Amino acid sequence: MTKNMIFTPPAHPWPSDCDHDAIVLIGRMQPGMHLGHQELLERGLERAENVVVALGSCFRARSPKQPLRAVEREASIRSCLTDEQNRRVKFVYIRDYYDDQRWCAAVREGVQSVTGKNAKIGLIGHEKDRSSYYLHRFPEWKLFNELCVGGLNGTDVRALWFERDHERGAEAVLRTMLPEGTFDFLMAFKKLPDFESLRKQHYAILRDAEKWKAAPHVPNHSCGDAVAEFRDHVLLIERGGDIGTGTFAWPGGFLEPDETVIECAMRELIEETKLGILPEYLKTFIRDRELFDNPWRSEAGRRMSHAFHFVLDEAFAELSEGEFPFVQGKSDARRALWLPKKKLPSLEEYMFEDHHLIGDRFFHYA
Template identity: 40%
Template sequence: MNQNTVAVLIGRFQPFHSGHLALLQHALRAAPHVLLALGTAHQARNAKNPFTWEERAAMINACLTVEQRARVAFAPLRDYYDDQRWAASVQAALAQHYPDAQQVLLFGHFKDESSYYLRHFPRWDLQALPRQADIDATRIRQIYFEAEDLDISLAVLQNLIPLPVQQFLRAWSRLPYYATLAQEHAQVMRYKAAWRHAPYAPVFVTVDALVRTAGHVLLIKRGGFPGKGQWALPGGFLDPHENLLQAAIRELHEETGIGVLPTSLQDACRAVRVFDHPERSQRGRTISHLHLFELGTAQLPDVTASDDAAHVCWMPEQDLAALETEFFEDHFHMLNSFLRLVE
């Protein structure tokens, strides 16, 4: 076994299940070192991504022997919603952990169209294995969050997830996150049920507003699920009768009561960017148009939370990076696209 060979596994592991474990065991047999790249890191919890990267690393380590743990490294990855930037971050993580790697084995299986990321590393030796078991993390989360009796639900899952993960899930259910995310999961399921019988899956069009002035940006805290209590940019869904800029200004006034006339906001609009990654929202395919408003005032206009916002505030730009794990869905990355808060 070449000591400079590294196996790489990339996934969200939400949660780590028996199919993941079988894949990891293949990698441990093939290479002396394994890098586990944990996606959707540094992000607020939601019903689709309930566990932090540290919690997922703990789950995985609990399934390994002491000798195996010494051969495994973990790399948390942000969801940049930019394939090239994301692939570069995976390669940078490999170089950081294993700078002397001479051969890289990329382990995975082509589950569905979401597995296209495996083709982003043409210089690595792809080990495309058959699906290890008919196990789906989405279904596991559904059973977990819809449990009326957790003992029964974990008994249903016992052949799908390793025993240490079962124990982790039981303990984690006693934390306050579980009840909150179970509520969020139920709301998202109701949301999807409303359009389940449509002839085609709908594509939702939304607008958001990034308002800057005097070194601050305008943020809200969401008042309802999904993302209740998380920081977000003011915004909402496009109405049939309005154009995008009108919708962005309307949502901005409805949620923040900002003391700026609509005509002044129109004049302050400097740019519009589209965020359309298929996985950016757990509610379904949602395409957002982020409008940048540069007010250029020395004073912060008055704001008052209303409509879907539980709280509104002017946040100093220098404080935004520290709030990364508290933002709704991809809103931090939307901010980051304009402000370059993190690399």
């Protein structure tokens, strides 16, 4: 181990067949660690003195697929470990970028922050399906591709956790899938107000998916979003509706059959905020645009968003300093509000789906 290593010296010899300083385990582990994760972690500890758990999808708003904050996941995982294991396990938090190059760089940087530059790193995981492609994005780390443990996955854990009609039976099954610490944490979380909101959103997504079951192919929905800027402030809405309730978002919605994506973004902006401007005039203030089409960006299905950046300083130039165009939340927006652009980074954990990254595309703050 090198001098600049942050890890403390090992208290006992490593396994004789391993010469790695640390093993990396990457995963979202939502909602918490199941027995498969625990087995991978313990196998990692058999191969190196330390394991670095790189928690994925961090710094996001709560949602049915991402119900727990990173600090909550770490706490629940640590509750499943012995004191000696806790000493040897480190955590780094990784956000989603929907950009492999940025994401891999963030993982490497996070791991290096706790191992030092010259550590010999291994990577442990289970290649279950296409979503496991990331295991091959780190060729410099030896890959330990492990067998699946019990066929467990987070999707089934979340479905049982949210189960409403047969709650007691679902909890009994969960006990067989989770370490005691994870189970106790999830049962305690059920008593919090956030849980019922997440459960309602879970069932709303299931109802929406049911509508499309008879479709001959997976539906691909197009949306338009409007990123409106005025004097270093941006226009956000607080979402109502069944999905993403209470999160902040850029005004936007589904493309209608008889409109272009630009028309969609402008219509949604005016409908949801009551911004007083004619579409024909609004269109002249488009400064940039981007397509957001990552297949996993929305929990509610395949949704592609065409985002447009509007700079409205000239459109409302008659307003005095400190005045802003009148806005009011309408349609499925609880409210609409102007916020200083500099506050956007602090709203990351309160933004709907990938809307934090939509803002970052135009304002470069993440």
